[in-house]
Amino acid sequence: MKHRRNEKKSGREGLRIQERVGYCTDCGRSVDCLDGFLNGVIFGDGRLRCFPCDEKNKEKDDPM
16 A cells, blocks of 8 residues: 655645555556546456446446
8 A cells, every 4th residue: 555645735744645556457657546446347257447448348247
């Protein structure tokens, strides 16, 4: 798990939490969870896909 410091809009400093969940089954790019939000799509069979690949292949598979 990575902790990244950044400036929030209020001007206060905060921590951002980034954790690698896995890798895209199409292109191999890492799929991370950033502050509790998955930066990709998980399918019912456990496969992960990054958002760019999901946009390209939306009609091929249905996620969970």
